[in-house]
Amino acid sequence: MNGQVRLILTLHNHQPVGNFDGVFEGAFQDSYVPFLDVLQDFPELPVVLHISGSLLDWLEVNHPEYIARVREFVQRGQIEILGGPYYEPILSAIPRRDRIGQIQLYKRHLENLFETRVRGMWVPERVWEQSFAGEIVDAGIEYTLLDDTHFRNAGLNEDSLHGFYLTEESGRLLKVFAGGERLRYLIPYADPQELINHCRGIAERFPNAVLIFGDDGEKFGVWPGSKDHVYRDGWLRRFFTALRENQEWLHVTTMAETVDYVSPLGRVYLPDASYREMTEWALPTEKQTQYRNLVSMNEQRHDWHSMRQFVRAGFWRNFLVKYPESNEMYSRMMQVSRRLEEVSSTVTSGAGLQLVADARRELYRGQCNCSYWHGAFGGLYLPHLRNAVYRSLISAEMLLDRAAGRKARGVEIAADDFNLDARKEIRMGGEGLTAFLSPGKGGHLYELDVRQIQTNLLATLNRRSEPYHDRIRAHAGQAASDTGGGVDPNGGVRFKQPNLDQKLQYDSWARKSLVDHFLQPGLDHRSFEHGQGELGDFVEGVYLSKIRRSDERVEATLWREGQLGPYQVKVSKTVSMCAQQRSSIEIQYRLENLPVGLPIHFGVEFNFAAMPAGANDRYYYDADGQNLGTLERSQATEPSERVGLVDEWLGLDVSLDVSHAARFWTQPIQTVSQSESGYELVHQSCAVMPTWNFIAPSDGQWTVTINLSVDTSIAQARQLSERAAAKLMTMELSADE
Numbered sequence: 122m123n124g125q126v127r128l129i130l131t132l133h134n135h136q137p138v139g140n141f142d143g144v145f146e147g148a149f150q151d152s153y154v155p156f157l158d159v160l161q162d163f164p165e166l167p168v169v170l171h172i173s174g175s176l177l178d179w180l181e182v183n184h185p186e187y188i189a190r191v192r193e194f195v196q197r198g199q200i201e202i203l204g205g206p207y208y209e210p211i212l213s214a215i216p217r218r219d220r221i222g223q224i225q226l227y228k229r230h231l232e233n234l235f236e237t238r239v240r241g242m243w244v245p246e247r248v249w250e251q252s253f254a255g256e257i258v259d260a261g262i263e264y265t266l267l268d269d270t271h272f273r274n275a276g277l278n279e280d281s282l283h284g285f286y287l288t289e290e291s292g293r294l295l296k297v298f299a300g301g302e303r304l305r306y307l308i309p310y311a312d313p314q315e316l317i318n319h320c321r322g323i324a325e326r327f328p329n330a331v332l333i334f335g336d337d338g339e340k341f342g343v344w345p346g347s348k349d350h351v352y353r354d355g356w357l358r359r360f361f362t363a364l365r366e367n368q369e370w371l372h373v374t375t376m377a378e379t380v381d382y383v384s385p386l387g388r389v390y391l392p393d394a395s396y397r398e399m400t401e402w403a404l405p406t407e408k409q410t411q412y413r414n415l416v417s418m419n420e421q422r423h424d425w426h427s428m429r430q431f432v433r434a435g436f437w438r439n440f441l442v443k444y445p446e447s448n449e450m451y452s453r454m455m456q457v458s459r460r461l462e463e464v465s466s467t468v469t470s471g472a473g474l475q476l477v478a479d480a481r482r483e484l485y486r487g488q489c490n491c492s493y494w495h496g497a498f499g500g501l502y503l504p505h506l507r508n509a510v511y512r513s514l515i516s517a518e519m520l521l522d523r524a525a526g527r528k529a530r531g532v533e534i535a536a537d538d539f540n541l542d543a544r545k546e547i548r549m550g551g552e553g554l555t556a557f558l559s560p561g562k563g564g565h566l567y568e569l570d571v572r573q574i575q576t577n578l579l580a581t582l583n584r585r586s587e588p589y590h591d592r593i594r595a596h597a598g599q600a601a602s603d604t605g606g607g608v609d610p611n612g613g614v615r616f617k618q619p620n621l622d623q624k625l626q627y628d629s630w631a632r633k634s635l636v637d638h639f640l641q642p643g644l645d646h647r648s649f650e651h652g653q654g655e656l657g658d659f660v661e662g663v664y665l666s667k668i669r670r671s672d673e674r675v676e677a678t679l680w681r682e683g684q685l686g687p688y689q690v691k692v693s694k695t696v697s698m699c700a701q702q703r704s705s706i707e708i709q710y711r712l713e714n715l716p717v718g719l720p721i722h723f724g725v726e727f728n729f730a731a732m733p734a735g736a737n738d739r740y741y742y743d744a745d746g747q748n749l750g751t752l753e754r755s756q757a758t759e760p761s762e763r764v765g766l767v768d769e770w771l772g773l774d775v776s777l778d779v780s781h782a783a784r785f786w787t788q789p790i791q792t793v794s795q796s797e798s799g800y801e802l803v804h805q806s807c808a809v810m811p812t813w814n815f816i817a818p819s820d821g822q823w824t825v826t827i828n829l830s831v832d833t834s835i836a837q838a839r840q841l842s843e844r845a846a847a848k849l850m851t852m853e854l855s856a857d858e
Contacts, residue, residue, distance in 0.1 A: 124324035125370045126283075127331045127379055130166075131266060131300070132156070132338035133243055135173035135209055137491035139509020145179050149187070152342030155352050157190060160199070163361045166373045167199050170338075171243035174207035174227050175489060181234075188234065195235045201375040202235050204228045204262065205243040210488035212244065212253050213438055214451060216458050220253070223485050224260035241265060241376050243335075245490050247300075248395045248437045254297075255290035264296035264380055266335045271394045272299045273430035283323060283330030285379070286389040296380055297389070300335040302397065308334055309341060309351050313363040320371055331379055345615075345798060395437055402496035403435035405443055406586045413588070440494040444501055445631070446582050447493045449568065450510050452540040457484050457517050464521045476524035480517040487513035495587075495794070502582065502794035502803055508731050511577035515555075515570050531700035534668050534675035540567075547668060547677045549696070553703030554831060556696070558635075564664035564679040564694060566634040571704075573833040574773065580730045581806040583628040584792050590625055593793065593800055597622040615799025624793050624802055626651070630660045632790050632806055634727040635708065637692055639685045642720035642814060646757040646786045658683045659692055673700045682714075685721075690714045705830040712824070715817035724786070724812035725827065729766055729775055734789050734804040738769035741787060752807050755788040766807060772836025780826040783811035 134153060136145050160168065170191070172180070180187050194200035206212065206223035207230070215223075224242060231239045241264045242257065249267055257265060269282045282299040289295065307316050323330050341357060342348045351357045364373055394400065401409055412434055419425050419432075441448040461484055465477045492506040500506065532551040539546040544561035550570070557568040569578045596614045629652060630636060639657030640649065648654050664679040676697035682689060691713040698706055708725075715721055732739060734753030741749035741756075744763035750756065752766060764785040765776035777785075790806045815823065 124326075124328040124330075125372060126320055126324040126327075126329070127372045127374045127383070128320060128364070129169060129298070129331065129333040129335075129374060129376055129379065131169040131171070131203070131243075131333060131335035131376070132341070133171045133173075133336065134176055134338035135171075136176045136179065137506055137509075138175045138208055138486045138489040138513065139492070139506045140175075141505065142179075145176070145183070148339060148343045149180070149184060151348045152339055153187065155348075156338065156341050156357070157187075157194070159352070159357045159361065160194070162358075163365060164197070164199060165368070166361055166364055167201065167375050167378075169201045169203055169241075169375050171203035171205060173205070173209045174230075175209060175486070177230075177234075192235050195237050201241070201377050202231055202237055202239055203241050203243045203266075203376075204231055204239040206245065206485075206488075208485045208489045209245045209491070210485070211246060211248045211437060211490040211493065212256075213248055213250050214441075214490065214493060215488050216455070217256055218462065219458055219485070219488065220256050221260045222481070223488070224257065224262060226485070228261055240380075246395055246399055246437075247271070248399070249391055250393045251288070251390055252290055254288050254295040255293040258290075258293040258295050262295070264298065264376060266298045266300050266333060266376070267391065268335075268394075268396045269299045269302055270397045270400075271391045272389065274392050274394050274433060275389055276430075277389065278430075280327070281386065283327050283332060284383065284386040285331065286387055287385045288389055288391060296385060297391070298331075298333050298335075298376060298379075300333050304332065304334040305336045308336070309347065309356050309360070313356070313360040316360065317363050317367055317371070320367075324370055329383070331383060333376075343797070393436055394433075397434070399437065399494075399496060400434035402494070403437050403439050403443065406588055408435075409588050410591075437494070440501075444495065444582075446507070446580075447501055449540060450487075450493060450507065450514075453511070453514055453568070454484070454487055455541070456539065457487070457514050457521075460518065460521055464525050468524050473524045473526075476520050480520035480524065483513045483517035483520065487511075487517065497795065499794055499796040499803070502792055503796075504580065504582070504730060504733070504803070504805060507580045507582070508576065511570070511580050512575040515572060515575040515577070519572060519575075531672060532670075532675045532698045534670050534677065536666075536668060547666060549668075549675050549677060549698055551698060551700060551703050554698065554706065556698070556706060558666075558677055558679065558696060559633075560664040560666040560679050562631065562663075563633075563636055563659065563661040564666075564681070565631060565636060565661075566696070567631070569634070569706075571773070571831050571833060573704075574771065574836045576731045576771070576773070578729050578731055578775065578831075579633055581632045581728050581790070582730075582792060583632050584790065584805075585627055587794070589795050589800070590793065593625065594622050617796075617799045617801040621793050621800055621802060624791060628652075628790075632728045632808065635694065635696070636660055636726035637694075638724040638726060638810070639690075640722040640724060640812070642722045644722060646755070646788075649786065650755065650788050656686045657690075674698070685716070688714070688716045690716075704832065705828055708827040708829065710825050710827070711822065713822050715821040715823060717817050717819055717821055719817050720814065721817050721823070722812065722814050723823075724810045726808060726810040727777065727829070728790065728806040728808050730806040732766060732768040732771065732773065732775075732807060734807070736770070738767075740767055741765065742767065749787075753789040753791075753804060756786070758785045758787075760784055764809060764811070766809070769835065772833060772839055774832040774835070776828075776830045776832075777809065777811060778828040778830070779811050780824075781813060783813050786810045786812055 207227035242262045285298040341351045487510045492510045495501040534549040536545045547558040555570040559565045637659040641654040644654035664681040666679045668677045678695045680693040682691045693711045695709045739752045742765045744761045760782040763778045788808045
């Protein structure tokens with residue numbers, strides 16, 4: 122054979138910030154280590170490796186021997202290390218200063234750790250906008266890898282993608298490789314000989330072509346069934362053996378070697394894009410279904426291959442529209458980034474500079490992309506990932522307070538557009554709690570940060586329709602009978618719990634707190650759970666607002682005149698915080714213009730996230746301290762002045778005290794979502810609603826006071842104990858030395 126090709130094998134190993142330690146360890150044992158074990162036996166075959174910063178941080182602490190081993194591969198030229206933004210943010214979802222900062226920080230760290238020069242980078246989720254080219258170059262990077270989808274969207278055909286191109290922004294040149302979608306689907310699923318034949322066919326038609334595979338390293342051992350297929354059944358070893366046997370024409374190489382010895386194919390400007398599947402997931406659910414139907418109907422056309430590149434789906438940034446909860450995290454992150462820029466420009470002392478550096482690291486962690494979107498895997502639907510984002514952002518803000526020289530403060534209040542909806546929200550808080558209110562949307566309390574444990578109790582997620590829910594309904598029989606997570610022989614559908622089709626339910630309002638409900642008199646809890654009985658228009662109506670402040674107290678009053686059936690009534694709620702009560706919020710409700718003599722059923726919904734269900738150490742209790750059941754319990758309590766929620770593992774106790782005895786309705790908010798291992802039920806929040814049934818008095822007015830209190834003493838005591846133990850261990854190690 123006269124034709125030769127270069128083949129670049131690029132692996133992207135990543136675990137998100139906040140993932141469980143056991144998941145990190147499982148991926149390490151099942152994928153990262155065995156891949157190196159096989160690669161070691163083929164020293165003539167180099168690979169390109171990207172390890173995300175969140176994974177690398179974990180490896181440095183838990184498996185430094187792996188770092189040393191990779192360094193050996195690097196030193197003998199068998200692994201090229203790729204850089205990228207440190208904590209895998211979507212570049213379009215963070216400010217320009219943070220894009221450059223993350224890339225530079227990780228480049229320096231990788232070069233020091235692996236004693237190598239880092240020239241290229243991995244673009245997280247291959248989400249691309251042309252302006253990134255200049256920023257990547259400014260950060261010290263020469264080349265990167267995107268999908269061939271990006272290039273086809275720019276008008277290039279498949280035969281023009283066997284290599285790399287130059288692109289530029291404001292005169293700054295970047296080299297961009299076109300990763301092959303066909304290779305992504307063949308590796309590691311096709312027989313190695315099929316892969317060789319694929320490469321041979323290209324070599325015969327395009328001598329000196331460059332083929333590049335770039336995809337998740339977790340495909341080699343972590344994805345369902347891949348460990349047995351890749352290692353036990355020997356797929357990877359057979360693949361490497363086939364590459365070795367065809368070395369005379371198939372040259373396995375690196376991106377660095379290719380850039381140094383191969384000329385670019387030309388210049389190109391790439392449109393906004395990601396890999397094909399990501400652009401589909403970014404569409405609204407209804408449009409996603411329509412798009413897939415359109416593609417399916419046309420795939421059999423004889424000219425579809427030439428038409429396909431002109432049919433495009435969605436744009437990554439619209440995940441922030443599709444999922445308002447993602448926008449809440451994004452907006453909060455932007456607040457912290459702006460604050461970091463402000464504080465860092467004024468701090469000059471050594472201690473202050475270190476606090477700023479620590480805050481920057483926490484901000485970068487809070488930009489990890491996985492929590493901000495949802496596709497084939499859990500992502501946004503996984504509470505522990507969202508909690509990790511908020512934990513980092515709250516930590517960053519607390520560090521910036523210290524860097525700016527803020528002492529223990531009282532309470533503060535401000536109004537601004539905090540969630541980027543062109544309306545003003547209200548932020549209030551002190552050392553213990555930070556609360557965000559949205560007058561423009563139901564007067565909701567939409568974020569509540571418990572600063573002592575860096576937790577947002579309102580990191581909730583609504584139940585909403587997803588395209589794969591149709592598959593769950595279509596396989597309802599299996600869902601009802603298969604409790605073992607089996608695989609449907611026809612659809613390949615995995616269920617981690619039975620009867621998931623019966624759990625599909627969607628929310629018509631945001632699952633936040635201070636959600637005001639006027640309900641049908643006598644409505645029962647079960648009917649409300651199914652979305653029935655609403656008589657008012659206050660749930661998401663616009664409230665007017667004003668704020669007041671003093672040295673010791675701040676308050677926000679929100680009010681709205683709206684409909685209760687045929688009657689116009691007024692609801693006012695005053696939310697206040699006092700410096701002397703740092704971990705509580707008082708909410709005073711006043712209902713006015715009620716229809717005199719008629720029965721009224723009023724409820725105020727609260728939601729509490731970050732408190733998982735399904736364990737005996739996470740439970741409700743009443744005013745007498747009596748256990749009311751675990752947090753996944755749906756119930757209507759007897760009239761009481763208090764209900765509380767405890768998470769002993771988190772060290773958190775949240776209570777609601779009411780001035781008039783109420784029946785407390787509780788229910789778990791659980792989503793049905795997809796993950797790597799199948800469809801599953803995920804606990805998102807505990808909905809708790811005090812409800813009152815009464816006859817409207819002669820003056821048409823009714824008032825109630827609710828106190829929301831947060832107790833973190835258990836968590837704080839545990840933190841002190843852990844610090845003392847760590848200090849003692851350090852002293853003992855020093856004594857031994």
